[in-house]
Amino acid sequence: MARGKQTFSKSSGKSGWVQWLGLALILLLIDQFTKVLIVGNYRLGDSTFVTSFFNVVRVHNTGAAFSFLADAGGWQRWFFTGIGFVAAVVIIWMLRAHPGQKLFSFAMACILGGAIGNVIDRLMYGYVVDFLDFHWSGMHFPAFNVADCAISVGAICLILDELLRVRKT
Numbered sequence: 001m002a003r004g005k006q007t008f009s010k011s012s013g014k015s016g017w018v019q020w021l022g023l024a025l026i027l028l029l030i031d032q033f034t035k036v037l038i039v040g041n042y043r044l045g046d047s048t049f050v051t052s053f054f055n056v057v058r059v060h061n062t063g064a065a066f067s068f069l070a071d072a073g074g075w076q077r078w079f080f081t082g083i084g085f086v087a088a089v090v091i092i093w094m095l096r097a098h099p100g101q102k103l104f105s106f107a108m109a110c111i112l113g114g115a116i117g118n119v120i121d122r123l124m125y126g127y128v129v130d131f132l133d134f135h136w137s138g139m140h141f142p143a144f145n146v147a148d149c150a151i152s153v154g155a156i157c158l159i160l161d162e163l164l165r166v167r168k169t
Contacts, residue, residue: 027113084119110154117147
């Protein structure tokens with residue numbers, strides 16, 4: 001994937017990719033901190049009413065997004081862990097190659113922090129800890145966590161970056 005011409009300044013030079021790793025680390029720490037709070041204070045299935053459309057819950061997701069492959073028999077834990085590791089390596093390589101492209105690098109850092117957060121869960125627990133439960137009129141959106149939010153924001157920014165890049169050509 002060609003990323004276009006790069007310019008390097010003090011803040012976005014070849015070493016500028018480290019700032020993006022810092023963002024990923026901050027997101028990872030927030031994700032893990034919130035999950036420690038949930039695991040320490042909630043049992044599986046516990047729920048706390050917050051508003052008419054939001055609860056804090058403790059849910060275990062052995063699958064991927066929207067519980068994809070959650071009932072696959074256990075092999076998915078290692079499959080999704082492997083995908084997370086491969087994604088992390090590729091993202092770090094991309095951050096090193098394109099640190100001056102701010103929106104692109106922001107997107108990659110968000111995805112990296114979220115992916116590693118969920119990989120840590122899979123390695124520690126065998127599942128991902130989800131706890132944000134949004135609902136409306138009795139319908140619940142699948143519960144998710146800070147890592148999932150970071151991945152989603154990163155994916156949206158990545159799409160926006162690509163649309164803006166294509167528009168410039």
